[in-house]
Amino acid sequence: MSVDKATVRRIAHLARIGVEEEELEGLSGELSSILNWIEQLHEVDTENVPPLASVNHATLLPREDVVNDGGDPDAVLANAPERHDDFFAVPKVVE
Amino acid sequence: MSAGELAGLGIAEARRRLAAREISSAELTADCLAAVEAADALNAFILKTPETATEMAAAADARLARGDGGLLEGIPLAIKDLFCTNGIATTTASRILDGFTPPYESTVTEKLFAEGAVMVGKTNMDEFAMGSSSETSAWGPVINPWRATGDNSQRSPGGSSGGSASAVAAGLALGATGTDTGGSIRQPASLTGIVGCKPTYGRCSRWGVVAFSSSLDHPGPMARSVEDTALLLQAMSGHDPKDSTSADVPVPDFAAAIPGDLKGLKIGIPREYRVDGMPDAVETLWSTGADWLRAAGAEVVDISLPHTKYALPTYYIVAPAEASSNLARYDGVRYGLRVAQADVNDMYAATRRAGFGAEVRRRVLIGTYVLSAGYYDAYYLKAQQVRRLILRDFEEAFERVDAILTPTAPEAAFAIGAKSDDPIAMYLNDVFTVPGDLSGVPGISVPAGLSAEGLPLGLQVMARAFDEETMFRVAGRIEDAAGFDAKPAAWWRGES
Incomplete structure (x- = not known):
C-alpha cells in the first residue's frame, strides 16, 4: 500500500496536524514503508475470528448516580492557555 | 560512609536499616539527591524535585520515629514523567504539555506516596512513551550508564522508560516507576542491567497516567533486585474505581512468593522466539537460563506461540x-501549548505541529489512516482479530506450562542514533515484549549476563494473567543462578 502526497495531506487534515508542502514527500515514503511492513498481517487467516479490542479482566459495576467531584472551576481552568471568566477561550468560531 | 553508598542500597535492605533507625530517610534521600546532581550527563531527569524529596523524607522520618511507617517509608524513587503529580509539572517528554501542572495525583504515585515513598524527580523518556530508545524526548536523549568494553561511545538505555532505567542502574534512586505499552519497562531494564516488571493488564491503575494506547498501557516497577521489584509492585497494585479497566482482585504479598524451588513447575521455551540475526550471547544465555530453571527443579519443555x-x-x-484517538485531546484549548491563530482549525493544526515531535506525528498519522473510512476493516479490524489469535496462543500454552522463558530483547544496548533513521529497525527491538502487552500477561526482565561487548542482557519470564507470584518465583531462581553483580563504571561522575 502506498500513501501518496494527497492522502498524507488528507489524513494530516483529519488529525489536525499542520504539515508543510515540502514534508509531504518524506512522510509519504515513511508511512508507505510502515504500512507495507504491516501488510504481512494479510497472510493470517482470520475467518470467523472475533476481534479483540482489549484483554480487560474487570467487570463494570453500576455506581450510585451521585455527583462526587467537581464544582471547582478554578482548578479546571488553572492550566487553560486562555480563559474568560469561568470559560475556556478560543478564537471566534461563529461569525 | 562514601557518597552514593546509601543510594546504592536495595529497597529491602534500606527498609531494614530505616526500621532499625540505623539510617534516616533524610540521609538516604540526601545521598540520592547528590547522586542525581552528579549525573546530569545521563539526562535521566526532566525535572529534579530536591525540595519535595527533602520534605517527604522528613515526613517519613517522623512516621518511622512514631513506628507507623508504610511499606516503602522513606525510600527514594524516580517517577516516569507521564505519571501526573499534583502540583508538579508533568510533560510526558512533549512540548505539547508546556506549562501543564496537574491538579491531581495519579493513582499509582498516590499509592506509593501513601506507603511513604519519596520522589527524587520526574524521569526522561520517549515522547508520549513512543519509542524504544528514549531518544524522541523533547528534552534530548537519555544516556545509558553502561558502555561497551574499550568503547567510550554513548549507548541508549532503551525505552521508553529509559530515564527511570538509567536512574536505577546508576544508583540515583532505589527504584522507579515505568510504563510498558510494547516493552517500555522490560526492554530498558534488560539494556541497563536492572529488573523491570510489566504486571497483568488491570493490576495497576492507569488513572492519572498520560494515555498513549489505553488497551496496552501497563504501569509497573523497576528496581535492582527481584525482591525490590516485588515490593514496589505490591505498593502500586490494587483496584481503582477511577479506572474502569482496573481489576478488583486481591493483591498478594508478591515478595513472599519469591523463595522456594520450582519443583512441579513446567517452563515453556517458545520456538518462534529464535529470530534471525540474534547474537550468540543472547541465544546462549537463553539456553543457560533454561538449565538454571531445570537445576531449580522445573521441567522445561518446548512450546509454540505460532x-x-x-x-x-x-x-x-x-x-x-x-x-x-487519545492524543486528540491536545488541542491547545484546555491545557498545555497553544499556538495562536485567528481561525480555530488553524490553531489546532499549528499547535499540534509545534507541540508533537516527529515520531508522535508519524504515529498519529498512521493511526488516523488505519481508522479512516475505507481502511478500518483492512487494518484495524484485522489487527484486532490477529490480537485474538495471539491471546489464544498464550491461553493454549498456559494450559501446558506455568511460565515461559525468553530473552527480553534481541540485542544489548545499541549506540545513540543507531536506529533513529529506520523506524522499523527500532520497532523490532520490542519483538519479545510486544506479545505480552497484546495479551496482557505479566512479564519480568531479570539481568542474567553480559554480551560479548560487556553490556547487560536480560531474560524474560512470563506467566498466566494475575499469576505474578509464579513469575516472581521463577525470576528469583534466575537471579540466584545468574548472580549478576556487574556495575557500570561511574564515568558520568568523572570516574573511569
Whole structure:
C-alpha cells in the first residue's frame, strides 16, 4: 500500500496536524514503508475470528448516580492557555 | 560512609536499616539527591524535585520515629514523567504539555506516596512513551550508564522508560516507576542491567497516567533486585474505581512468593522466539537460563506461540490507532501549548505541529489512516482479530506450562542514533515484549549476563494473567543462578 502526497495531506487534515508542502514527500515514503511492513498481517487467516479490542479482566459495576467531584472551576481552568471568566477561550468560531 | 553508598542500597535492605533507625530517610534521600546532581550527563531527569524529596523524607522520618511507617517509608524513587503529580509539572517528554501542572495525583504515585515513598524527580523518556530508545524526548536523549568494553561511545538505555532505567542502574534512586505499552519497562531494564516488571493488564491503575494506547498501557516497577521489584509492585497494585479497566482482585504479598524451588513447575521455551540475526550471547544465555530453571527443579519443555511474528505489525496498528484517538485531546484549548491563530482549525493544526515531535506525528498519522473510512476493516479490524489469535496462543500454552522463558530483547544496548533513521529497525527491538502487552500477561526482565561487548542482557519470564507470584518465583531462581553483580563504571561522575 502506498500513501501518496494527497492522502498524507488528507489524513494530516483529519488529525489536525499542520504539515508543510515540502514534508509531504518524506512522510509519504515513511508511512508507505510502515504500512507495507504491516501488510504481512494479510497472510493470517482470520475467518470467523472475533476481534479483540482489549484483554480487560474487570467487570463494570453500576455506581450510585451521585455527583462526587467537581464544582471547582478554578482548578479546571488553572492550566487553560486562555480563559474568560469561568470559560475556556478560543478564537471566534461563529461569525 | 562514601557518597552514593546509601543510594546504592536495595529497597529491602534500606527498609531494614530505616526500621532499625540505623539510617534516616533524610540521609538516604540526601545521598540520592547528590547522586542525581552528579549525573546530569545521563539526562535521566526532566525535572529534579530536591525540595519535595527533602520534605517527604522528613515526613517519613517522623512516621518511622512514631513506628507507623508504610511499606516503602522513606525510600527514594524516580517517577516516569507521564505519571501526573499534583502540583508538579508533568510533560510526558512533549512540548505539547508546556506549562501543564496537574491538579491531581495519579493513582499509582498516590499509592506509593501513601506507603511513604519519596520522589527524587520526574524521569526522561520517549515522547508520549513512543519509542524504544528514549531518544524522541523533547528534552534530548537519555544516556545509558553502561558502555561497551574499550568503547567510550554513548549507548541508549532503551525505552521508553529509559530515564527511570538509567536512574536505577546508576544508583540515583532505589527504584522507579515505568510504563510498558510494547516493552517500555522490560526492554530498558534488560539494556541497563536492572529488573523491570510489566504486571497483568488491570493490576495497576492507569488513572492519572498520560494515555498513549489505553488497551496496552501497563504501569509497573523497576528496581535492582527481584525482591525490590516485588515490593514496589505490591505498593502500586490494587483496584481503582477511577479506572474502569482496573481489576478488583486481591493483591498478594508478591515478595513472599519469591523463595522456594520450582519443583512441579513446567517452563515453556517458545520456538518462534529464535529470530534471525540474534547474537550468540543472547541465544546462549537463553539456553543457560533454561538449565538454571531445570537445576531449580522445573521441567522445561518446548512450546509454540505460532502468531509471534505477527505481534509487531498488529501492535503498529492497534497502538497508533488508540494514540490518534487519545492524543486528540491536545488541542491547545484546555491545557498545555497553544499556538495562536485567528481561525480555530488553524490553531489546532499549528499547535499540534509545534507541540508533537516527529515520531508522535508519524504515529498519529498512521493511526488516523488505519481508522479512516475505507481502511478500518483492512487494518484495524484485522489487527484486532490477529490480537485474538495471539491471546489464544498464550491461553493454549498456559494450559501446558506455568511460565515461559525468553530473552527480553534481541540485542544489548545499541549506540545513540543507531536506529533513529529506520523506524522499523527500532520497532523490532520490542519483538519479545510486544506479545505480552497484546495479551496482557505479566512479564519480568531479570539481568542474567553480559554480551560479548560487556553490556547487560536480560531474560524474560512470563506467566498466566494475575499469576505474578509464579513469575516472581521463577525470576528469583534466575537471579540466584545468574548472580549478576556487574556495575557500570561511574564515568558520568568523572570516574573511569
